[in-house]
Amino acid sequence: MSDARAVQRRATLTNNEPGWPTLLCDNARSGGQAAQPWRAPRRARWQISVEGAVRGSPILRGELLYIPSLAGFLHAINIRSGRLQWKFKAAAAIHSTPSLSSGRLLFGGDDGKVIAIDAASGTKSWEVASEDEVWASPVVQNETVYFGSADGNMYAVGAETGALEWKQMLGGRIYSTAHVAKGRIYVGCGDGNIYGMDAATGHILWKAATGNGIDCSPALANDTVFIGSQDFVFYALHADNGTIRWRYQGELGITSAPAISGELIIFGCKAGTLHALDIRTGRVIWKCRIGQVITAPPVISGSVAWIQAGFTFAVNLSDGRVLWKANLGNAVQSAPVVTKDVVYVAGMEGEIYALE
């Protein structure tokens, strides 16, 4: 990782939380791009079943791996023992990938609430209600929590108490996890628009139309917003005004959030193809069909991209070659946590694997 990139990454970390505190590791969605030599997993260090099906992604801090489930539980699993340390029961299913901030876990529920609980003990700190389900992951930046709801609003609430700072109605349901950087919010919406908003006020600065709804979560690099749409197109937009830098045609809709590594941007499309493009031009570097469908985001770690698409795959970043795959619970929405020694994977029906 270059010095500049490392600085940028530190600047966008969720309150400088260590570990893997939010979706795809940090607010830059870097996927923890440490320069690690590729080593295929050989065995499961442990395996555990949590209560309920899993759609969200695990996150990690210290010795605790946090897993949301559709039975409404947020599980904390000790990664040394592979045993459940505690679990918190919410009133509704949890699709949302949690985020960590200042010792609190934040996640959305299908009842429209965003809940903050103590990350060590699992006791509730506060909750805030929206009018419909929250599947997106809450994003924390400068003591403010940002999240979109299926009620069509983007919300900003205080990380300490959950007090509402502002809410802003968009044109459709929101399932995209917002990207927050440099005082701005970027988010896709079910009305087919990508929105650029002022993070301080919620004021809409620009919106850019696509040909169908959006449930993909954007990434940001080089002052460019990257996002896919259900119109089969992947867009690169100027972050300051939403005009198109380039667009790329996929085979089917694009839900998979992109991951960025240097000059490469990678995402999956629903035709089961993983696409790697030149981040400046949108030119195809490689693409490979790895499964029936891809909706999960890839996770880049060193020279490898990990992705769950029915099977769990490790793909060579330079040419798209599948280096390793395993049938681990048929997940198509979750994303693994990749550490130096262990890869943590959640299967769709609630199986959690620590692979080493």
Add this chain to the structure above:
Amino acid sequence: MDRRAFVKRSCLGGLALSLDHWGTSPAFGQDLIPPVPPIHVSEPLGTQVSPLRMPGVYPGRVVEIADARSIVANRVSQAVVARMLERGLRELTGERDLRQAWSRFIQPQDVVGIKINPSGAPACCSSPEIVREIVAGVQSAGVPARNIFVYDRYAYEMDIGSYQALVPKGVRVTGVQEHKLDASGYDPNIFCEANFFGEWETRSYMANIVASGVTKIINVPTMKDHSAAGVTGCLKNLGYGTFNNVDRSHSRPFSFTDPLIGIMCSVEPLRSKAVLHIMDGTRMVWHGGPLTQNQDFIFPAGLILLGTDPVAIDTIELEKIEAKRSEKGAPSVWSRDPASLTSDSAAFYQDAARNLFYRQPHHIAAAGKLGLGVSDRKLIEHKVIHIW
């Protein structure tokens, strides 16, 4: 405490529904296909039978609206399907006003379920564009968004189709079960019971959303070949999309989709609540259904079939899929040639001449015998309108 009363009825093993087909099949003649076991149904006693119940107010009538612009480069055009749906509903009902046409089926106090088919998502599933237009139509009849449910049995298949994000605000998007063994979303008192292959659980229960959640159902199947049932259309989307534990009716190469599909559709209150069927034929899967993602077998048919009679619509669907298979040189879905069978799923998904089961397209006629609609082609009023 559940104060409802329930009654059991038996369907003579469905044997009578299937008997007339036996003589035509070498496989049956060689005793290759086991006889249909007794099927028992438990349903609520004294259900208020709706005058709209299947086959509905237009038995035997199928309106086909075709517009090649409805699907271009594999994308469905919302503007075009909106016009197709409007024209189709006017033709079906005879109403000039679209809102009046919707009001033939839906009243403002209704809680409406839109039963989609996401099982082939993302390559071929009920198009969100059509679903959005149906939502708009239901709203035009006075139903608020919060009383509209877009649903199917499998939540994870709906997730893959991104329906949650793509429907209008306020509409509920609901999967009955979150994973394969989740039975919490089913009514324990309404079921079909049969032992097909010595399975441990012999009951299939009705989804709560159908039993007690909604008052009307608009059925939005896709137009697909089906490796076991022959085709999947209105009947299979309703029957196997309402009851759980239906995989047990298949054991390669045998399937009891005939007559189980029709029997399930005849169970109240499902039969009374399913008032309108809108088949998404923008894409046609002519081989590899219901789950194929192989675009070689998916044809942009560009049409919508509408009616209140699921048997008549499925009869037309079967005719179209047979025609396409014939055009492509694939065996008929009626074929009982054991040589075409394979146990290799990969071969099935790549080769239109291979199949996993003896297909059971006769399930449509069997449903007709149960009173669910008209399967005699000569008695079906099939009106075709080519917009473009």
